[in-house]
Amino acid sequence: MAPKYKDKDGGVVLSFGGQWVSWTHTVVAYTAFLSALFVGVALHYRKIVQNEFYGYPDEWFPSVSATIGDRYPERSFFMIFIAITSGPRFALVGLWYLLTRKPGSKLPGFVASMGFLRTLTCGGWTYITSTDDHDWHDILMISYIVATLPWTTGCIALSPANPQAIKYRKYLAGAFFGTLVPLVYFFIQHKVHRVAGAYTIYAFFEWALIILDVGFDAVTALDFQTFEVLVRDVKGTSKGYVQWLPRYENFSSVPSAVLEKEKDKVIGGVFSLRFTWSEALDTAADVYHGFIFWSMLTSLGLVVWYFPLWHMGISGYEAFVMASVSPALLVGPLRSIIVNNLRIIHLLSLAGVAAYLVVDPARRLFTVGFGVAMSTVGWVATLYSESIHETRFESKLLGLMVGLILSSTAKFAWQTNNPVWPIMHAANGGWNATGLVLGLLAALRFTRKAPLTSGSSPRGKQGGSALLAAFGIGGLFFGLHSLLSDTSTMILWVWEGFPVRGPYFSTHGWCTVAAMSAGLFLGICKPSLAGSWLPYAVGSLSAMVLTLFSHWFGYYGGLGLAAYLMAISVPLISTASRTSPAVTFGLGFFIYVFLVLFHVWVVAYAFVPGGPLVREHTDWIMVTMVVLIGAGVFNFNASQPRKQQPRRSSLSQHKKYFGISTLIVNILFLCAAFMRFPTNDYKPYHANDRVLTAGIWTIHFSLDNDMWSSEYRMRDLIKEMELDVVGLLESDLQRIIMGNRDTTQFLAEDLGMYVDYGPGPNKHTWGAALLSKFPIVESKHHLLPSPVGELAPAIHATLDVYGELVDVFVFHSGQEEDPEDRRLQSEYLAKLMGSTPRPAFLLSYLVTKPLEGNYNTYVSEKSGMHDIDPTDWDRWCEYILYKGLKRVGYARVSRSTITDTELQVGKFVIPHSPGESTQLEARSAEERDHRVQESEVPEGWRFPAIFRGNGVRDHRYHVFDEPRYYN
Structure with a gap:
């Protein structure tokens, strides 16, 4: 085409409109994917629709990864065209930057950098397939997905005055992110539930993402019509350069103000903020310091629990749960001293993070208690002193609440352990030193501004009741801590075993975080709405649904409750901060402590005074929590002036910063969820010999003798003993006093095993869990008769x-x-075991002597079970029984300092048919129990030799000094 100006320096070699960059990118990108699809379907159709579980005709459409990944020549077609795409792709990013850059605005540069990074990572995950290097493929894929979000939202925010382009970007971006929901759903249906045909539906959504992703970038053709690209030869030689000339054509008569409002509707005005490093660092410091508060508060009960656990009763150390009542000190002159020395208070609070350096458990508890006391009084004093300035108060409050979301995210990434807890250190995955250094920096930044009040000056009269405000604070903090400090807690409330009929902790945890995030910003943007009675009714109904129902319906109640608790936190904390902090927060945290103890008493009723009165009454706890929050809601509404000025609907600067920080935390959670997605490709240790190695272990709530989290040490022993199936007892840690943890998540994912958590935390047991290298076809949970003592949990799985x-x-x-x-339980279990005609084995804690009393009910004609070794006289608690299997080995392994109970292990050879199982049962007791030497059994039947003699890490074969083998 002819140039638009007179060429003075040389001839024009080439001239074209900027829109051709977009069209070239679009055509070549689609060609890369579609050519691979057509060639793959033509040459390898049945191979590329085949997945790990099903093939044609159950699965009949290939996924993107199967199409472009491994087979020649379709992989080559894709790689050639995707390489060609990179040129116009980089040009597109550059043109977009030139089009949108403005003096004083850093957003165009940031968006362009995301586009550049996105292009590089796209090349990475397409050229490095999962077959080549699975880890790097995943890392680059995650990076691409993460970079896509700011690129997409940034492009919408920076769209020029072109209403047609804005409309298309809205539709395509909405469709793209909306498609992610069914995409994840059908992938879970395929990967976790193994539904035939689910992967084909997933493939359609995966291809839709490709179409929408490329289509979103194609919209730039409408904007690039303002550009003309000229290549000029300035000296008559081969040297030339490119010049970008805007055409300045008017594409719309719509006023720019209208277009800006249109964009704000799409993104809520988040990207219209004026970015400064100072405000960004303030936001990061507030959030991280909030994270430290929740990390310390959630660790207190855990280190307190160590002492009654090892004393098997009240130890006296339980008094440290009162550390969080420290805001009661905010009275008289002491309040003024604390408020005027907040930097010192907040720095002292980091003692709770530094407590990992204290080896002695009792002294570590003292250190954590001191840190929690300082942290609680410091935060309350900060909120109180900042409450006279709306913006500064909201920033601190948002820091506290987004810190809770970050704490839950960190626990998810560390498989329910917080990396800065005092039970963590380098040997078991802790990041305590890093957390402490960041905590010091955050505390210094957090306290860099002087308090707005000395704490002693009188304030204007506040409406409402301090007592009712305290009730609300107590119920609120208990709800946040007990249900939202770990994303798997409510999921395990509604868990009922296999097949999976509800949410799964590693694949659906983000739903809880998303509900928390949405609820928080509803509360901060519309506090009067969040504090009204209609949301309270919804929150109360949600609490009832979570308490009474299982599976997805129960979890929907949990999501509603999560959103409500986060939303109501804003008006309740705001109201409480404007009155006497010693009453509202001092009494409030006292009520919180009462609920924490109530929360423990319902399951520990057999060991505490007055425990039987609240036995198994989680429903009473939920009602109490809801009623207390209701008192806070009543007080909030009573304290509000009758006529309020309408609040501005647009987000202020500090809210936008916290909105972005919350979005970043959500992205980090999704990245962790991607890395934790179950592979379900687990393999037993001795498949060629048809051997199943099973173990039973009472893990004492995953705290070792020295008060360190014991998952890593447990993992090592289970792996080295080559256990294919293991039963864990005393494994329910989903309570405040136990840290809201779940050891089975780490063990299952690290060892490559399926897991059934057993009866959930709302079933009032100490827990029973099952880990298996073999698929769990079905499982049912039982609560055995317990008219007087503690509930006895059982899992029956196939x-x-x-x-x-x-x-x-x-x-x-x-x-x-x-x-x-125990007698009633033995009869129930004997009947349950006798009800199955299949081969079976029991991994148990029976509390009986061999050959005496209830032992003869468990090992009887009614149950059909046999003792793995009737001559083992040195047992009281742990037993392994079996029927219909060929028992070939039995061993007992010392616990070291991990727990108070050894690991017992049995080896079984699986029969090939029911007939073979019947033949095994027909053998006499003498034939079954005939022992042989290790040299007489095949190599695959033998126990690992490393535990002979002194063993390793204080684990060794004991009682018999060596394993026993049977013919």
């Missing part, structure tokens, strides 16, 4: 073991003090 169905029972009997309970 495993697919080398193509044969085998039943496994995991069971924890009641304590020694209640013989009638």
